Amino acid sequence: GKGGEDLDFEIGFYERILKRLPDSLDVLMALGNDYTERGLHAKGVKVDERLCGLRPTDPVVHYNLACSYSLVGQVDQAIAMLEHAVTLGYHDCAYLQRDPDLDTIRRDPRYQALVERVTREQMTA
Numbered sequence: 001g002k003g004g005e006d007l008d009f010e011i012g013f014y015e016r017i018l019k020r021l022p023d024s025l026d027v028l029m030a031l032g033n034d035y036t037e038r039g040l041h042a043k044g045v046k047v048d049e050r051l052c053g054l055r056p057t058d059p060v061v062h063y064n065l066a067c068s069y070s071l072v073g074q075v076d077q078a079i080a081m082l083e084h085a086v087t088l089g090y091h092d093c094a095y096l097q098r099d100p101d102l103d104t105i106r107r108d109p110r111y112q113a114l115v116e117r118v119t120r121e122q123m124t125a
Contacts, residue, residue: 007038023054032064036101041071059090067101078102079110086118091125093118 014031021027028051035044048065055061062085069078082090082105096102097115105111 004038007034010034011038011040025051025054028054032068036068036071041068044068045072045074057088059085059088062088063090067099070102070104073104075105075108078105079108079114082111082114086114086121091118091122093122 011031011034014027014034017027018024018031028047032044032047032051035041035047045065045068048061048068051061052058052065062081066078066081066085069075069081082102090096093115096118102111
Protein backbone atom coordinates (compact mmCIF):
# COMPACT_ATOMS: atom_id res chain seq x y z
CA GLY A 1 0.00 0.00 0.00
CA LYS A 2 0.88 3.66 0.19
CA GLY A 3 3.15 5.17 2.83
CA GLY A 4 1.61 6.84 5.89
CA GLU A 5 2.35 10.41 4.78
CA ASP A 6 0.95 9.79 1.29
CA LEU A 7 -2.18 8.29 2.81
CA ASP A 8 -2.61 11.19 5.23
CA PHE A 9 -2.28 13.66 2.37
CA GLU A 10 -4.78 11.74 0.26
CA ILE A 11 -7.26 11.42 3.14
CA GLY A 12 -7.08 15.16 3.78
CA PHE A 13 -7.59 15.84 0.08
CA TYR A 14 -10.67 13.58 -0.16
CA GLU A 15 -12.13 14.95 3.08
CA ARG A 16 -11.96 18.48 1.66
CA ILE A 17 -13.67 17.43 -1.58
CA LEU A 18 -16.34 15.59 0.39
CA LYS A 19 -17.33 18.81 2.16
CA ARG A 20 -18.30 20.18 -1.25
CA LEU A 21 -19.60 16.92 -2.75
CA PRO A 22 -21.02 14.99 0.21
CA ASP A 23 -22.77 12.41 -1.98
CA SER A 24 -19.92 11.68 -4.39
CA LEU A 25 -19.69 7.90 -4.69
CA ASP A 26 -16.16 8.03 -6.12
CA VAL A 27 -14.85 10.22 -3.29
CA LEU A 28 -16.59 8.17 -0.61
CA MET A 29 -15.26 4.90 -2.03
CA ALA A 30 -11.69 6.21 -2.27
CA LEU A 31 -11.88 7.69 1.23
CA GLY A 32 -13.32 4.47 2.67
CA ASN A 33 -10.45 2.47 1.18
CA ASP A 34 -7.87 4.92 2.55
CA TYR A 35 -9.44 4.92 6.04
CA THR A 36 -9.32 1.11 6.12
CA GLU A 37 -5.71 1.03 4.89
CA ARG A 38 -4.75 3.62 7.55
CA GLY A 39 -6.51 1.62 10.29
CA LEU A 40 -9.16 4.32 10.84
CA HIS A 41 -11.93 1.73 11.06
CA ALA A 42 -14.53 3.80 12.93
CA LYS A 43 -14.31 6.46 10.20
CA GLY A 44 -14.52 3.69 7.62
CA VAL A 45 -17.81 2.51 9.13
CA LYS A 46 -19.33 6.00 8.75
CA VAL A 47 -18.25 6.25 5.11
CA ASP A 48 -19.53 2.76 4.30
CA GLU A 49 -22.86 3.50 5.99
CA ARG A 50 -23.22 6.58 3.78
CA LEU A 51 -22.38 4.53 0.69
CA CYS A 52 -25.05 1.97 1.60
CA GLY A 53 -27.56 4.80 1.93
CA LEU A 54 -26.62 6.04 -1.54
CA ARG A 55 -26.45 2.54 -3.08
CA PRO A 56 -29.15 0.54 -1.26
CA THR A 57 -29.14 -2.36 -3.73
CA ASP A 58 -25.37 -2.68 -4.31
CA PRO A 59 -24.07 -5.92 -2.77
CA VAL A 60 -20.42 -4.81 -2.78
CA VAL A 61 -20.94 -1.65 -0.71
CA HIS A 62 -22.93 -3.71 1.80
CA TYR A 63 -20.15 -6.32 1.87
CA ASN A 64 -17.67 -3.50 2.56
CA LEU A 65 -19.80 -2.22 5.44
CA ALA A 66 -19.88 -5.76 6.88
CA CYS A 67 -16.06 -5.74 6.73
CA SER A 68 -15.92 -2.37 8.48
CA TYR A 69 -18.24 -3.57 11.25
CA SER A 70 -16.06 -6.66 11.63
CA LEU A 71 -12.91 -4.50 11.89
CA VAL A 72 -14.41 -2.48 14.78
CA GLY A 73 -15.60 -5.65 16.50
CA GLN A 74 -19.35 -5.16 15.93
CA VAL A 75 -20.01 -8.83 15.30
CA ASP A 76 -23.82 -8.83 15.15
CA GLN A 77 -23.91 -5.87 12.77
CA ALA A 78 -21.18 -7.43 10.62
CA ILE A 79 -23.07 -10.69 10.25
CA ALA A 80 -26.42 -9.00 9.61
CA MET A 81 -24.84 -6.80 6.93
CA LEU A 82 -23.04 -9.76 5.36
CA GLU A 83 -26.36 -11.64 5.20
CA HIS A 84 -27.89 -8.58 3.53
CA ALA A 85 -25.02 -8.40 1.02
CA VAL A 86 -25.57 -12.06 0.11
CA THR A 87 -29.33 -11.47 -0.23
CA LEU A 88 -28.54 -8.58 -2.59
CA GLY A 89 -26.40 -10.93 -4.68
CA TYR A 90 -22.88 -11.02 -3.20
CA HIS A 91 -21.48 -14.40 -4.25
CA ASP A 92 -17.69 -14.29 -4.14
CA CYS A 93 -17.34 -17.31 -1.87
CA ALA A 94 -13.57 -17.68 -2.26
CA TYR A 95 -12.91 -14.08 -1.24
CA LEU A 96 -15.46 -14.27 1.56
CA GLN A 97 -13.46 -17.14 3.09
CA ARG A 98 -10.03 -15.48 2.93
CA ASP A 99 -10.78 -11.77 3.44
CA PRO A 100 -8.75 -10.78 6.54
CA ASP A 101 -11.26 -8.01 7.32
CA LEU A 102 -13.69 -10.74 8.40
CA ASP A 103 -11.33 -12.51 10.83
CA THR A 104 -13.33 -11.15 13.80
CA ILE A 105 -16.46 -13.06 12.77
CA ARG A 106 -14.96 -16.13 11.15
CA ARG A 107 -15.48 -18.44 14.15
CA ASP A 108 -19.10 -17.39 14.56
CA PRO A 109 -21.49 -20.19 13.53
CA ARG A 110 -23.67 -17.65 11.70
CA TYR A 111 -20.69 -16.82 9.49
CA GLN A 112 -20.13 -20.52 8.77
CA ALA A 113 -23.80 -20.93 7.84
CA LEU A 114 -23.55 -17.95 5.50
CA VAL A 115 -20.51 -19.42 3.72
CA GLU A 116 -22.43 -22.67 3.23
CA ARG A 117 -25.41 -20.73 1.86
CA VAL A 118 -23.25 -18.82 -0.65
CA THR A 119 -21.54 -22.06 -1.70
CA ARG A 120 -24.93 -23.74 -2.26
CA GLU A 121 -26.28 -20.76 -4.20
CA GLN A 122 -23.18 -20.75 -6.40
CA MET A 123 -23.66 -24.41 -7.26
CA THR A 124 -27.30 -23.96 -8.22
CA ALA A 125 -26.78 -20.65 -10.07
